[in-house]
Amino acid sequence: MGRLILPKPEERETVKGAWIELHHAGTGYDHLVGQRLYLRWYDLAEVMSRVWSAARDVYLSEAAEQSLAEGLVHPTRLDHWRLVTSLESLAGARPNDDVIVMLREPVKVVGSPGQDEPAALYINREPVQITGRYYALVKFVAPVQSDSDLFRVIHFNRATRQFDGPEEVVQLPETIIDTEQLYRSTSHGIEQDPLNETGWYISGAKDSAGTFVVQALAPRALLNLRPDQIVVSEKAAVNFVQKLAWQDTTERKGQINATLLTAEGDEKTALNSWQEGDQALLVNTYGGIGNGREPYPYPGGYYFGHFSYGRARVIREPLADELSFDIEYFQVFSSNGDGLIPGVLHWTRYIGDRQFGYLGYRPVCDILLKLDCFTTSYDFAHRSISALDRMSVFLEFLLHLYRIGGGTGGVYFGVANNCTQDSNQALYAAVKDLDVSFKEHPLVQDMLKRHPEEAERFDRLLKLGHDLRRTLLPMGTVRADWRYNFQLFEVSLNERTWMNILRALMSWRAMTPHWASTAVTKVFLEHGATAWVLRTNQVGNYDPEMVPKAIDP
Structure with missing residues (x-):
């Protein structure tokens, strides 16, 4: 895990990718933490063919220059660069070197060939954009004082399976109001939220005073493979996706729902079919936002929403020692004013981020599809x-x-x-x-x-x-x-x-x-296929004037 840094034009031939300032490393590589290393693609024919077939010269068009003046974010640092590769486009997507990523396995570490030469990390998959360098599982107790952004929390105790671990004070700073004059996340009353009973994953880092600053939230109950309901039969499952998944969205503000769908079999078989290591295709959509006082600000009152694919993996989450979904999104964004970067975004970045995510901002529907012919690997000699x-x-x-x-x-x-x-x-x-x-x-x-x-x-x-x-x-x-x-x-x-x-x-x-x-x-x-439908409706945002709007056909 680390921060991407775009190489200077004169460094490109030497760096052959991007710089990464390493923040976390695997066992045996602690000595690399804090160093600036080369981040490169594996030098394999299949990988390099993929990389160079996508490389393009970048010259900002007149339209890009115009929208830049209007406040949209464009890769200005890459302007007039020849054959820009995907690591360079990710590191240089914003004006500053502020993209924090997680590297997916396998990662090959090649030590420094000389005293003045940095080590290099080699990867074959795009780095995943994340929010937060550390995370914890906590229950909110109360604000330190009225109207404070400091909250007392109790950590989850894996041994007792209760929230009776150490107490700590964390900070949930007020988010910056967006262009729609809305706050994407608020903290008022979070300790009274029904989801607080099962706890929240908080992601972030400590500030200079040693206080943990919460940058992202995730309700544990949404991700831990414990469905609120199970729907059996193909007809009922299809009907749920078509008609019921978005039902009563406005009335369910602040709520989550996890539904397991199976086209055949029984409830127990369907639930047991999801095991550690399983993978799923994810279909993501989100709906709109109303302010509770005026008609929805969309043409004809319709809002078609957003679509993306992703992938989910069933992991054994170490803090709770239970099965949980680890989710990544392949987000296709147009040029925007928030600086959201098209790429592979972890759940903490795309949904849970308190400033840029959609957990407290929009109603979201994630459908996780597991079908062995599509999601399970075919194993050949030395390759799957x-x-x-x-x-x-x-x-x-x-x-x-x-x-x-x-x-x-x-x-x-x-x-x-x-x-x-x-x-x-x-x-x-x-x-x-x-x-x-x-x-x-x-x-x-x-x-x-x-x-x-x-x-x-x-x-x-x-x-x-x-x-x-x-x-x-x-x-x-x-x-x-x-x-x-x-x-x-x-x-x-x-x-x-x-x-x-x-x-x-x-x-x-x-x-x-x-x-x-x-x-x-x-x-x-x-x-x-068996499927999970994970729904959130402006969770963790206690602004009574903001209401979720269901997606329209």
Whole structure:
């Protein structure tokens, strides 16, 4: 874990990636903490091919220059750089070196070759943006004094399974009001919240006085694989996703709900099917915000929301010693004024962050889909791969291009290119890629002949892919930009309007977040997936004048 630092132009050839100021390290590497190291991609043919195929020259367009003057954040430090790679686009996405990341395994450490030469870390997956260098599981007792941002908390005791551990005083500083004149998180009354009974994960760091400053919150009850309800049968599960997941959103302000869906079997089997190490495809959408006094400030009162994919992993969370979801999002953002960076964002950054996250700000729906033919790896000689892995690779490619606007420095959504359409392009590409690779690779074909159970699982993946293709492309024709992986960032809705609309209509079920999330989830459930639906409605924000708005079809 550490802070990314963009190399100076004259350092690029030597650094070959980005600098990282290391804040945490694994066992045996404590001596590297505090040092500035090289962060590079693995020097393997497959990885380097991926990196350099996405590299682009960056020249800020006139549109980017104009929106920069209007307050949007663009990668100005990368302007006029040649062949910008994904580590550079992540480190240079904002004007300052303030991106904190976690490195995903495997990480290869190569020691310093000389006295004046730093060590190097080698990775093969994009770093994950996080909030907070440390975390704890606590229960809020009370503010130190009335209207104080200092709170007394009690830590969870893993031995007794109660909140009877050490007491501490932490700080929940007031967040900065946003452009809508709203606070994304408030702390007033948090000790009285029903979710306080099961505790909160708090992420942050200590200030110069030694007080722990809470930067992100997560309700333990949302993530610990204990459902509020279980829905059995394919018909009931599909109905829940289509109609019930967003029901009574406004009335449920401040509440969470975790629902387990299974297309077949019974409740116990469905619950026991989720074990440590399991992975899931995540489908994320969020809704809108009302102020409780005026009509919703959206055209016609409709709000279509936001869409993204992600991946979830079942881990044994060490503080509570229980199974919990560890969630990452592949967030496709257009250029914005908050400085939100397209990339892989951990739950603490995208949802739980008190200043930039959506836990207390918007209603959020995460659907976690587990289907063995898609989420479980196929093991070959010295290599394993899953459709979820391939999808992640395509999304990381897309995220880098979003950070640099395909070379123009800015991204502006239109009807045919937006968070929903482009995320689903990656899903389409992943299934198509595995289909082609498995059918054409002789070693894979030989493995499938020797392992009929894997061949059966692969056949189910092909059927899933066929139904996803039919669902995402109901007109039966593959969009040219999906077939050939074009990203037409420079084309806005005002330019070549009819071409954009026709392209969008070819994949109309992927035009809006609700359509796309419902359609994709329905296909997975029809193929035997089990799913969790995790819903939050402005949790941890005690502003009575702000109300959640459900997503519209």
